[in-house]
Amino acid sequence: AGEMGIVGTLEAYRRRGLVRAQVAAFMRRLRERGCLLSHIQGIPYYYRQFGYEYALPLEGGLRLETRHVPTPPDAPFAFRLATRNDLPVLRQLYDEAAQDLSIHAVRDEAIWRYLLTHTDGTQMEQETWLIQDADGRTVGYMCLPKHHFGEELVVSEVSRLGFDAALAALDHLKTLVVERDRPGMRLNLPANCTLMRLARSLDAHDLGTYAWQIHVPDVTALLRALTPVLERRIARSPFAGLTRDVRLSLYRETLVLRFREGKLTEVANVGFAGGEAIRLPPLQFIPLVLGYRT
Structure with missing residues (x-):
């Protein structure tokens, strides 16, 4: 991209x-x-x-006031800022969390090193907090950007978290909000992650x-790249084993998806053609293919 x-x-x-x-x-x-x-x-x-x-x-998320964050039970979690020595565990936790998303950024070790050591004074500057259990094992992390919209303390990234770790994370954020004199916290995170689900249960305000x-x-190139996804969807649907040319009109151009026994063998742009059964305004094709509303 x-x-x-x-x-x-x-x-x-x-x-x-x-x-x-x-x-x-x-x-x-x-x-x-x-x-x-x-x-x-x-x-x-x-x-x-x-x-x-x-x-x-993009942006928005949930706004949570500190008065709604309960004191967690005596769960022995500790928090510290990450260093370059934590790169391996950060990569592992990020890659695990990315499995829950349809679309995510790919980060190699060089990108992680840059984020941890070369962003001070830039738009990308952030704090990366590690969450550790009683044995000192890192069980999660969360990122707090320095630059963002609004006055709240913002969380822009989080790993998978168990319930107890998520509750401890909110309590740690509550402490930071008070120490830094912020009006609350804002979770700018994937809607279904544990931290967001927990915040909703605590009466967080949805900002949209x-x-x-x-x-x-190049629409045809994108659809070709999505071939494995489309084939899996076909296999799990009433159209399993589909053998048909599926024609999709974007009005100024027509795409032909050729399926043979459930396999997508070709995606072709045949130019303008009229009378297709499936027609979409070209710009509305983009949110559809990216699953924006589903």
């Missing part, structure tokens, strides 16, 4: 088509690199003119979410 960076333009040079030229150059680079997706936070609605659509949750704006440079 490729993310469009921030570009500043002198006021005297605005409204001359520079943004369109920059986006065109960016789109060429996406194709050259074989990127299947492009994502941007960006100006609300603005990037739809360049083929972007809201398709993945914004969304990443997503562009698909």
